[in-house]
Amino acid sequence: MSVGRSKKARTGSGTPTGPPxxxxxxxxxxxxxxxxxxxxxxxxxxxxxxxxxxxxxxxxxxxxxxxxxxxxxTAPRPSGSGPGQGGAGxxxxxxxxxxxxxxxxxxxxxxxxxxxxxxxxxxxxxxxxxxxxxxxxxxxxxxxxxxxxxxxxxxxxxxxxxxxxxxxxxxxxxxxxxxxxxxxxxxxxxxxxxxxxxxxxxxxxxxxxxxxxxxxxxxxxxxxxxxxxxxxxxxxxxxxxxxxxxxxxxxxxxxxxxxxxxxxxxxxxxxxxxxxxxxxxxxxxxxxxxxxxxxxxxxxxxxxxxxxxxxxxxxxxxxxxxxxxxxxxxxxxxxxxxxxxxxxxxxxxxxDAVEETPDAVERGHVVGRGLIRFESVGFRYEPKSPLIEDFSLTVEPGRTIAVVGPTGAGKTTLVNLLLRFYDVTGGRITLNGVDLRELQRATLRRHIGAVLQDTWLFEGSIADNIGYGREGATREQIELAARSAHADHFIRTLPDGYDTVLDGENAGISAGESQLITIARAFLADPAILVLDEATSAVDTRTELLVRRAMARLSEGRTCFVIAHRLSTVRDADAILVLRNGSIVEQGRHPELLAAGGAYARLYRAQFAQPGADLPR
The missing domain is CATH 1.20.1560.10 (ABC transporter type 1, transmembrane domain)
Structure with missing residues (x-):
């Protein structure tokens, strides 16, 4: 298994030359x-x-x-003609x-x-x-x-x-x-x-x-x-x-x-x-x-x-x-x-740009709670540049899997494949035994709640932003989700509470508070699978502890993927996968991997600047 990069680099402006x-x-x-x-x-x-x-x-x-x-x-006038005749003419x-x-x-x-x-x-x-x-x-x-x-x-x-x-x-x-x-x-x-x-x-x-x-x-x-x-x-x-x-x-x-x-x-x-x-x-x-x-x-x-x-x-x-x-x-x-x-x-x-591969007629039906299998998955952004080859992984329902590794290891690519932002170019990914390509994208994404690296809030009230996770959600459900994500306290300190309107720059709340709102939105969706891609990257240490407790409580019965650079957020995961170039070079729980002294231990020591720390290899 190998990966060149986890994300596709942006290639210029993409500006065309216009119609020939x-x-x-x-x-x-x-x-x-x-x-x-x-x-x-x-x-x-x-x-x-x-x-x-x-x-x-x-x-x-x-x-x-x-x-x-x-x-x-030019016509000759007869003798004796008067003004009346001229008017008639x-x-x-x-x-x-x-x-x-x-x-x-x-x-x-x-x-x-x-x-x-x-x-x-x-x-x-x-x-x-x-x-x-x-x-x-x-x-x-x-x-x-x-x-x-x-x-x-x-x-x-x-x-x-x-x-x-x-x-x-x-x-x-x-x-x-x-x-x-x-x-x-x-x-x-x-x-x-x-x-x-x-x-x-x-x-x-x-x-x-x-x-x-x-x-x-x-x-x-x-x-x-x-x-x-x-x-x-x-x-x-x-x-x-x-x-x-x-x-x-x-x-x-x-x-x-x-x-x-x-x-x-x-x-x-x-x-x-x-x-x-x-x-x-x-x-x-x-x-x-x-x-x-x-x-x-x-x-x-x-x-x-x-x-x-x-x-x-x-x-x-x-x-x-x-x-x-x-x-x-x-x-x-x-x-x-x-x-x-x-x-x-x-x-x-x-x-006329090429669209997503059209959804096929839905042949599969998802039954159960979040059994994910990556079966010999291959993927490449460019036809001549393989990024992931022969990647296999099984995630049992209700387990929390943390995926760590250096930049470019392929962590976010796995999330993109799971959400079908991209389709695999080899092998398959299944949800409860059903190939993701046999599901409508809307059906698949109803089973997955995602909190990605980029915090996205639209212009509207905080309640509307949280309620975006479930159509027709009640105010009680929105507030419950906020409490579960430990966002309720800071929301109520705002002048208008849940009715506070956010503008395009989310003025009035911090980046960490914005992240908590997006986490509350994912919790409100009540998905079978949670994907947290650097979900705590913008929160402070105290808020991080609160979010970790909330995640532990809300992950019960759900399959959770936690993509993280901050290793402090993955200590309690059921299993930690260490990726390098698309390969799982190590997997296990935090104490086991730390004791093994391998790639995870080197990442941990480098991050926390412990004596003898060295750069990951």
Whole structure:
């Protein structure tokens, strides 16, 4: 049996490079499909089509009104005509103008309603993304969090999703309307004058080619911008979580230097990305203006030749100018779209991450109290690096087994395997004869109460934190568990007792008191198996004695695994296992192992600085 390390080292930030260029369109399509699944999206398209149709009809009506006015001005007046007849001649013009006014007003109303539907579609998509991300975190294996910094993961769920929402809010209805408007304008322009339409549309390929070139230059820089932002957020989160350590070692300036480095990376990438993406709009505007000059000249020649009316030329020029608007808008939004798609790629990468091995159909049924067997167990974090090989151990119900050894011996790895944070890669672990892999993880963990090295308390009352161990626990049960863990006394000394609200930093209670609350939570769960991984590492000597007495009382009828570096906490264990490189090099009770003078005795003497102490070998 051998173990290289007991824990997997964290490997960098786990920051990905974002979606490769070849996947950019696929990511954009996936994002559009997500939005398109929302019912308001269909209504948004219908309202957008109605708004564009009405908007396109407006210049035709205005052109018709112009032709009527020109016809009236150039028509010969019969002798004896009076003012009344002139007023009657203006009636058709008034009707056309009133109709145009109504068309533009109805178009605006459709546009407002379309914006409301777009907002609904976007916010529902964001709601689904956040829900999917939260559910995904619950399904991810522990290995994922071992290789990805918390700040980086949080950045995807918060900043990247917010960026997606902002991108969709700025572009969805605008781009939809722009595309529909471009199609409508092209159809009407071809109807009015194919020659002028060809001239007006000739500039489009050149403008779009320039925009595409600038977009390709901007995309990798946008990817780097959001990756750099993820690294910056990870650093800020890490420094905030360990601010006490930073101050204790006077590393504030060093932390600030790292922050400046990440901040500078965000600045450089964002500046370069916006430089390229922001250049597309002025390029498009310049090319369009050239096209307008040519259209105006050719249109005047057509009027002079009598092949077009002034009203048709007026309408066409309006359409040409309208066409430049959506084209310019499309190009100006290209950088925003690219930024949103990059963020979408980062979020989709999280949602597509490999999940825990799905629970099989539960074939086993746990009967009895805590018989644990490790049968020729093998485990490795990396396929080419075996950590545990051929490890066997039997723990009878009701016995307390202490696992000790130097750092890296494999103690915490055994806990992770028992809780199925990881699955064994060889052999099997059984609970009362049932392979753990034949149990649902929820079923298995209902039989195990764990107090791990990291003290975790959520924002809420102390009673809520203890009650987390059993759904529907009564106040009496919560207080009984606290008394059993010797936490009741200090809780009642707090201003609000069990109703004292803890914030994110657990202000007002010490680290040892926080640990006692987590122990009370495990006791309330009333599990068949207790796993205490360095559970007393943060308590003082007096509290440690109280906890040991409570553990002795509450361990009756339960199987207990005690992982400890402080050997004073394992003296009363039924058996002590000494691990080294995944092997059980010694086992027995405290007096026996101490008398044997082996690895345990060396650990004990080194820890308590007895004469003749030497380092463990």
């Amino acid at each position: 260029r070849g996947e950019f369109l696929a990511t954009a399509r996936r994002l559009l499909e997500l939005v398109g699944l929302q019912r308001p999206f269909v209504l948004m398209l219908v309202l957008g089509l109605a708004s564009i149709t009405l908007n396109v009809a407006g210049p035709l009506l205005l052109g018709r009104a112009t032709d009527l006015i020109v016809a009236m001005a 203006l009636a058709p013009v008034a009707v056309v103008l009133s109709l145009a006014l109504g068309v533009y007003g109805l178009s605006g109303l459709c546009w407002v309603l379309q914006g409301r539907q777009a907002t609904k579609a976007i916010q529902r998509s964001a709601y689904r993304l956040r829900s999917d991300a939260e559910a995904k975190l619950a399904r991810l294996p522990l290995a994922y969090f071992d290789t990805h910094r918390r700040g980086e993961v949080l950045s995807r769920i918060t900043h990247d999703i917010d960026n997606i929402v902002q991108t969709l809010q700025q572009t969805l209805s605008q781009l939809t309307n722009s595309v529909l408007l471009i199609l409508g304008l092209v159809v009407v322009m071809l109807r009015l004058s194919p020659l002028l339409a060809v001239i007006a549309l000739t500039v489009v390929p050149a403008a779009m080619a320039a925009t595409a070139l600038l977009g390709r230059r901007a995309q990798p820089r946008l990817t780097e911008q959001w990756n750099a932002m993820g690294r910056l957020n990870a650093h800020v989160e890490e420094m905030y979580a360990s601010h006490t350590l930073v101050k204790a070692f006077d590393q504030g300036e060093r932390s600030a230097a790292v922050f400046r480095e990440h901040n500078e990376a965000v600045f450089r990438s964002a500046y370069q990305a916006q430089l390229f993406s922001g250049s597309s709009q002025p390029v498009m505007t310049f090319v369009n203006n050239l096209g307008h000059v040519v259209v105006a000249v050719v249109g005047c020649l057509r009027v002079i030749s009598g092949t077009m009316s002034i009203g048709d030329v007026q309408a066409f020029i309006q359409y040409a100018r309208q066409l430049s608007g959506p084209l310019t808008q499309v190009t100006s939004l290209a950088g925003v779209v690219q930024s949103g798609v990059v963020s979408a790629g980062r979020v989709f990468e999280l949602l």
